[in-house]
Amino acid sequence: MRVLVTGGAGFIGSEIADALVSRGHEVVVYDAMLPSAHGGVPPRPMRDGERLVVGDVRDRDALAGALAGVGAVCHQAAMVGLGKDFADAPAYVGCNDLGTAVLLAAMADAGVRSLVLAGSMVVYGEGRYDCPRHGVVRPGPRAAADLNAGRFEPNCPDCGAELVPGLVAEDAPVDPRNVYAATKLTQEHLASSWARATGGRAVSLRYHNVYGPGMPRDTPYAGVASFFRSALARGEAPRVYEDGGQRRDFVHVRDVAAADVAALDAVCAAGPAGFAAYNTGSGEPHTIGEMAAALASAHGGPAPVVTGEYRLGDVRHVTADSRALRDELGWKPEVGFADGMAEFATAPLREPGRVVHQSRL
Ligand SMILES: NC(=O)c1ccc[n+]([C@@H]2O[C@H](COP(=O)([O-])OP(=O)(O)OC[C@H]3O[C@@H](n4cnc5c(N)ncnc54)[C@H](O)[C@@H]3O)[C@@H](O)[C@H]2O)c1
Ligand SMILES: [Zn+2]
Secondary structure (H helix, E strand, O other), X not given: XXXXXXXXXXXXXXXXXXXXXHOOOEEEEEEOOOHXXXXXXXXXOOOOOEEEEEOOOOOXXXXXXXXXXXXXXXEOOOOOOOOOOHHHHHHHHHHHHHHHHHHHHHHHHHOOOEEEEEEEHHHHOOOEEEEOOOEEEOOOOOOHHHHHOOOOOXXXXXXXXXXXXXXXXXOOOOOOOOHHHHHHHHHHHHHHHHHHHHOOEEEEEEEOEEEXXXXXXXXOOOOHHHHHHHHHHOOOOOEEOOOOOOEEOEEEHHHHHHHHHHHHHHHHOOOOOEEEEEEEOOOOOEEHHHHHHHHHHHHOOOXXXXXXXXXXXXXXXXXXXXXXXXXXXXXXXXXXXXHHHHHHHHOOOEXXXXXXXXXXX
């Protein structure tokens, strides 16, 4: 089958394209080569079975050409991260939401009925919390006064008790807390509307914190693992915000690519039209402090420094229950935390002037 992978020159899209080619699929890599993601560096070389189309997902004519002969779309293209400030909002909404709408319209025209979308755990806001007295509760955003005083854990909104963090499931209420998160949720709503209107099948994989070789260098758009890894590469200590106790689910990019392949199989199989979202996490929660320590130790130092700084709007804990993806799509993560971090500690990042795509250990 021919698969269009939007954002296929990016960190996760490259790995998906690789996984698809090695399963004998033909891949059209469709990517605008955003300067914020690539820093003006030319695209990685294409492998046999891949064809690059440099184009924007907001360009319907270019998409119409690229969709010729395509059986399914894997939509990874997006502006990622928190950006610099609110002035980035129109660019996020343009790339992520207008872009998704244009892509879905082009797919409707071309009769392509199978879609996998790169979703995100950011749609949940804070993760799941249990109060000993009130059961599952939903703490609001943390106050600057608490964070300044080093009170990082959210408390029960009803009784102020300490909360126990848990695993968030797909039916948890959504609570997007920044522009990027809002655009990722809108992408899902658009995909769901498209499925209903066209009889298509769509799956959104709500990735948790993806890491691995080829991750972009530290920019305002990159994730925390990349910041730590970049600091170590400069010989500097990773600077860990808050008290380092923030819990996340770090999932390896090869496992994410395998989830995309499984989801593509599912949306291409015969079945009823519709939309489904799946958490995509390792199922092995770790703290940011543990991640920094694992990277620093595998890199040979320097040891992380816990700074007590914070970013207003960051959530304290969010970790995934990815059972549905395992049970319904037969996916299983293969790369454990210790092995994955040891590899990532020395694997190259995507640096300006040198595009790295290392798909195998
Ligand atoms: N990295 C993570 O931890 C993570 C977590 C959750 C969700 N995601 C999602 O996964 C997807 C891939 O992210 P990534 O980490 O590989 O980021 P990335 O920046 O490496 O890749 C995104 C790619 O999309 C391209 N792109 C952006 N806007 C485009 C447009 N308008 N038209 C065409 N191409 C465009 C960029 O040039 C880039 O190559 C995104 O949808 C992101 O929201 C990533
Ligand atoms: Zn309570």
